[in-house]
Amino acid sequence: MKNIKFIFVLFAVLISANLMAHEGGHYHKGDGINLKTWNLNTGEKVRGNFFLAKDDKIFIEQEEGIIKSININDLIMEDQQLAKQKIAKFLAINNTNPRTDNIQPIPVNPYKFVPFILLSFLVLCLFIFKEELINTYIINSKIGISSISFLFFITILIACSKSEVATTASTNTTTTSTFIPKTTSTFIDSAYTAFKPAVSTSFDNTYFYVASNGIPNHNMMIGITNWQQQVPISQAYSGSNSWSIPLQPAYATTPLSTKSNFMKGAVAIAVNGIPIFNALNNRGEDALKIGELDNWGGHCGKGDDYHYHAAPLHLSTLNGLKPIAFALDGFSVYGAKEPDGSSMSSLDSCHGHITTGSVYHYHGTTDYPYVVGAMKGKVTLDPSTTAPENQIIPQAFTKPVRPATTPLNGASITDFVAVGTNGYLLTYKIGTKNGYVKYSWDANNKYTFILTDIDGVAVTNSYQR
Numbered sequence: 001m002k003n004i005k006f007i008f009v010l011f012a013v014l015i016s017a018n019l020m021a022h023e024g025g026h027y028h029k030g031d032g033i034n035l036k037t038w039n040l041n042t043g044e045k046v047r048g049n050f051f052l053a054k055d056d057k058i059f060i061e062q063e064e065g066i067i068k069s070i071n072i073n074d075l076i077m078e079d080q081q082l083a084k085q086k087i088a089k090f091l092a093i094n095n096t097n098p099r100t101d102n103i104q105p106i107p108v109n110p111y112k113f114v115p116f117i118l119l120s121f122l123v124l125c126l127f128i129f130k131e132e133l134i135n136t137y138i139i140n141s142k143i144g145i146s147s148i149s150f151l152f153f154i155t156i157l158i159a160c161s162k163s164e165v166a167t168t169a170s171t172n173t174t175t176t177s178t179f180i181p182k183t184t185s186t187f188i189d190s191a192y193t194a195f196k197p198a199v200s201t202s203f204d205n206t207y208f209y210v211a212s213n214g215i216p217n218h219n220m221m222i223g224i225t226n227w228q229q230q231v232p233i234s235q236a237y238s239g240s241n242s243w244s245i246p247l248q249p250a251y252a253t254t255p256l257s258t259k260s261n262f263m264k265g266a267v268a269i270a271v272n273g274i275p276i277f278n279a280l281n282n283r284g285e286d287a288l289k290i291g292e293l294d295n296w297g298g299h300c301g302k303g304d305d306y307h308y309h310a311a312p313l314h315l316s317t318l319n320g321l322k323p324i325a326f327a328l329d330g331f332s333v334y335g336a337k338e339p340d341g342s343s344m345s346s347l348d349s350c351h352g353h354i355t356t357g358s359v360y361h362y363h364g365t366t367d368y369p370y371v372v373g374a375m376k377g378k379v380t381l382d383p384s385t386t387a388p389e390n391q392i393i394p395q396a397f398t399k400p401v402r403p404a405t406t407p408l409n410g411a412s413i414t415d416f417v418a419v420g421t422n423g424y425l426l427t428y429k430i431g432t433k434n435g436y437v438k439y440s441w442d443a444n445n446k447y448t449f450i451l452t453d454i455d456g457v458a459v460t461n462s463y464q465r
């Protein structure tokens with residue numbers, strides 16, 4: 001009996017010490033590390049794990065974080081089925097949990113070392129003191145044997161409960177110093193409130209969604225001196241095509257500069273539901289400097305989609321000290337002042353900073369780069385795009401109604417007025433003569449454009465959207 005008890009004590013001590021030393025507890029090595037092979041109809045194989053889905057594409061995360069998009073229909077039937085299951089699971093998870101790649105590690109509980117220290121002390125005692133003492137005070141003592149059993153039980157509990165923390169921490173070693181609290185939907189929503197109901201908002205655990213028709217609450221177009229002949233038409237930035245702001249920002253290892261990236265799509269979404277593009281247009285020119293922008297810092301793209309390239313600082317008039325936009329990495333964009341009303345502190349190369357009592361945020365300014373100098377936060381790049389014309393996903397898409405137009409040399413836009421509730425009249429000037437673009441739409445999305453040049457020659461074009 002005495003020997004059995006002695007063996008139990010030794011066994012308890014050794015097992016407990018071993019569990020404590022087993023970093024990660026019950027960590028299954030295969031989790032998130034095994035890469036799946038996706039088979040395409042062409043015979044091509046893509047190794048990587050399902051990352052996200054959009055429209056009829058799935059995005060696969062390969063080694064080193066490289067994202068590749070695959071059209072679901074290009075997969076062999078068996079993998080198509082799997083992709084559909086993954087999408088269903090992905091949608092379910094996104095409605096209940098934050099994205100796992102955004103989870104910040106929980107700081108390691110220092111108390112987990114207490115049993116380990118006690119056990120080490122006990123092992124030391126076994127070696128230092130004589131067996132007789134151990135027999136007297138532990139093996140033949142009810143209190144001694146009970147304490148050892150209790151310690152054994154507690155140690156196993158603690159060792160097994162830490163697996164989640166250890167797994168997360170081991171994949172991201174720099175996070176303790178870069179912890180960013182999850183942004184509350186209430187905070188983001190408060191910045192959009194003044195612009196409702198033209199803008200509507202919603203959220204899940206991963207994203208805050210902004211829906212709008214892409215037409216701002218201010219006049220447009222006047223002030224443009226370098227015009228591509230595009231005009232504003234409404235866009236369906238709603239439902240699954242809403243703008244998405246990540247609720248849990250994470251710092252990028254190397255922030256991507258807007259000088260050599262993101263010349264496609266938006267980099268931020270303003271609080272009035274209008275996207276903010278890179279300060280540089282898709283030819284790499286400063287859109288504001290070359291006269292492409294109106295008095296509000298915006299103009300229209302090839303889809304006749306209105307967007308800003310400069311900082312819409314005028315939004316502070318309605319929004320006070322609240323943010324004027326949110327970047328697509330999840331960080332807020334403030335106007336000329338700090339959130340507490342003090343004047344703006346100096347900015348880093350990303351065009352933002354952390355001030356006392358705040359998390360990282362950008363500022364809009366009147367000088368280049370106006371809004372975002374580099375993306376401080378992690379973003380996912382559309383794998384079908386390449387730098388500098390790469391774009392961030394998820395991203396709302398525009399829907400054109402007519403073929404893209406060409407620059408009209410020498411034209412300055414002097415007036416832009418609504419005609420009824422379903423049309424606009426734009427007036428431009430070349431020299432001393434006026435030209436006009438009058439356009440309207442009906443309930444069936446038929447758009448009619450009447451283009452009158454400076455010699456009075458009118459052309460009418462109709463398009464079905």
Ligand SMILES: [Zn+2]
Pocket residue numbers: 277281287299300301307309
């Ligand atoms: Zn533009």
Ligand SMILES: [Zn+2]
Pocket residue numbers: 334337338339344345353355361362363
């Ligand atoms: Zn600031």
